[in-house]
Amino acid sequence: MASTVLEATRAKHEDMERLERLAVRELQREPANARDRLYQSHRVRHMLDLVISTSGKLVEIYEDKDNARKDEISNHLSSPVQAEIFPKFYDRLKEIRDYHRRNPSARFVSATDDFEELLKEEPAIEFTGEEAFGRYLDLHELYNEFINSKFGTPMEYSAYVGTFSHVEKITQSLKTSRQYREYLEHILEYLTSFLYRTEPLQDIEKIFAKLENEFEEQWTNGEVPGWENKDPEKESAQESVIDLDYYTTVEELVELGPEKLKEALAARGLKSGGTVQQRAERLFLLKHTPLEQLDRKHFAKGSHSSASNATSNGSTLKDNLKKEIALMEVKTRRLCELLDEVIVRTKENAEKKLTLTYEEMEAEREEEEVQADSESDDEDQQIYNPLKLPMGWDGKPIPYWLYKLHGLGQEFKCEICGNHSYWGRRAYERHFKEWRHQHGMRCLGIPNTKNFNEITSIQEAKELWEKIQQRQGLNKWRPDLEEEYEDQEGNIYNKKTYTDLQRQGLI
Numbered sequence: 001m002a003s004t005v006l007e008a009t010r011a012k013h014e015d016m017e018r019l020e021r022l023a024v025r026e027l028q029r030e031p032a033n034a035r036d037r038l039y040q041s042h043r044v045r046h047m048l049d050l051v052i053s054t055s056g057k058l059v060e061i062y063e064d065k066d067n068a069r070k071d072e073i074s075n076h077l078s079s080p081v082q083a084e085i086f087p088k089f090y091d092r093l094k095e096i097r098d099y100h101r102r103n104p105s106a107r108f109v110s111a112t113d114d115f116e117e118l119l120k121e122e123p124a125i126e127f128t129g130e131e132a133f134g135r136y137l138d139l140h141e142l143y144n145e146f147i148n149s150k151f152g153t154p155m156e157y158s159a160y161v162g163t164f165s166h167v168e169k170i171t172q173s174l175k176t177s178r179q180y181r182e183y184l185e186h187i188l189e190y191l192t193s194f195l196y197r198t199e200p201l202q203d204i205e206k207i208f209a210k211l212e213n214e215f216e217e218q219w220t221n222g223e224v225p226g227w228e229n230k231d232p233e234k235e236s237a238q239e240s241v242i243d244l245d246y247y248t249t250v251e252e253l254v255e256l257g258p259e260k261l262k263e264a265l266a267a268r269g270l271k272s273g274g275t276v277q278q279r280a281e282r283l284f285l286l287k288h289t290p291l292e293q294l295d296r297k298h299f300a301k302g303s304h305s306s307a308s309n310a311t312s313n314g315s316t317l318k319d320n321l322k323k324e325i326a327l328m329e330v331k332t333r334r335l336c337e338l339l340d341e342v343i344v345r346t347k348e349n350a351e352k353k354l355t356l357t358y359e360e361m362e363a364e365r366e367e368e369e370v371q372a373d374s375e376s377d378d379e380d381q382q383i384y385n386p387l388k389l390p391m392g393w394d395g396k397p398i399p400y401w402l403y404k405l406h407g408l409g410q411e412f413k414c415e416i417c418g419n420h421s422y423w424g425r426r427a428y429e430r431h432f433k434e435w436r437h438q439h440g441m442r443c444l445g446i447p448n449t450k451n452f453n454e455i456t457s458i459q460e461a462k463e464l465w466e467k468i469q470q471r472q473g474l475n476k477w478r479p480d481l482e483e484e485y486e487d488q489e490g491n492i493y494n495k496k497t498y499t500d501l502q503r504q505g506l507i
Helices: 005-028 034-063 068-076 082-102 111-119 140-147 157-163 178-198 204-221 250-254 258-267 276-287 306-338 340-353 358-373 400-405 425-433 435-444 458-473 495-503
Strands: 411-414 420-423 484-486 492-494
Touching: 005 034, 005 068, 140 157, 140 178, 157 340, 178 204, 178 306, 204 306, 250 276, 258 276, 306 340, 340 435, 411 425, 420 425, 425 435, 435 458, 484 495, 492 495
Parallel strands: none
Antiparallel strands: 411 420, 484 492
């Protein structure tokens, strides 16, 4: 009987209650692995979205803009005479019973019958190969955009991963360009998408709303990082939302369209009429001519102080653009804080790839896929391991005697590897040939040879490298003493002696 408003209201309340119970039941289940945990979060997120949409429909019913709910209550459940309420109720009950007696197969099927299937389905989550199902970020497109821009600097991909969130280091003159704004939009769009795919239960809209409230106060007080010295009154009139330095021809301005050109011209107090080509040509004049020196025929009629008004309007628009860009930077920094662990993993993975060949990278990728497929899906399986022993090849803790034999309780720290800990003598000796130690030695500018085995201190490695260089310097060829020169008479001198005699005019 969902055809009635009251029955539809009751059914939607029931749907909401069942969805809430299913969400709680799903969250109480302990996921077996990282992939199962991600699927669990997406299933719960889908349930919450259904609750929100159902609540919206209930709000529309209770608002009763068409008075359908009010009419149904007045016709079936209310009466001016108290004695007539129950006869109406029983008449309505009789109609329902007669209907089902004539149509025994008719039954109201609630949407909640399908809710149990939500716990069994596997959400469709799309990740690139580089992202490895949410373990790493894929910043290659943003990296190419950065190094090929005016505000970017050439650097390795691994270095970019660790510094792409430090946008406050870019000068303000470069931040107001269209290229930088588009770059920020792409970063914000990707990080928001990645956070939603990996942490669907995060309320990103709520985070941004709180961030915008704090930003307004910081912007008013001039406390936004990278924008502390903003002074919109001193901005030039020729600067506006459209950065003319970015355009080299009138045809490029024509591509912006008539509306944007009209706004830019009006902001400077110039005539905004004519065709798109005329507007672009009029605006392009400001690229080489200051606004105050521009011919008066280009200004709008009825403007008593066109240049000053244009300056004021241009400064206001410029300040709004700065504020918008600063807000995007603040949002980007906040998302990077939420994804801090993923960024660190991405940087380590990028540095590791620098030391691997293509065949080694392919072998490692296949090994990760095999490990992911072989992870246990049995959520009730728990391994008893009170001593925290390492796992063996069979997925069970190794025997304690084997743990003591290999000295796996002994910790070795390597300062060159960033104070990374290695457990057991065997792992410690092997790490000198692994990617982490090789990368650390490369950062110090020291070759990773056998001479530096067992050296874990940065200071000791530098001192040893200096001694090796000094020892090798005795066997080097010294051109000042060993390079030979011959004069016109056939006398042989070394370079130093020959140069001294030539300066004295003796040769």
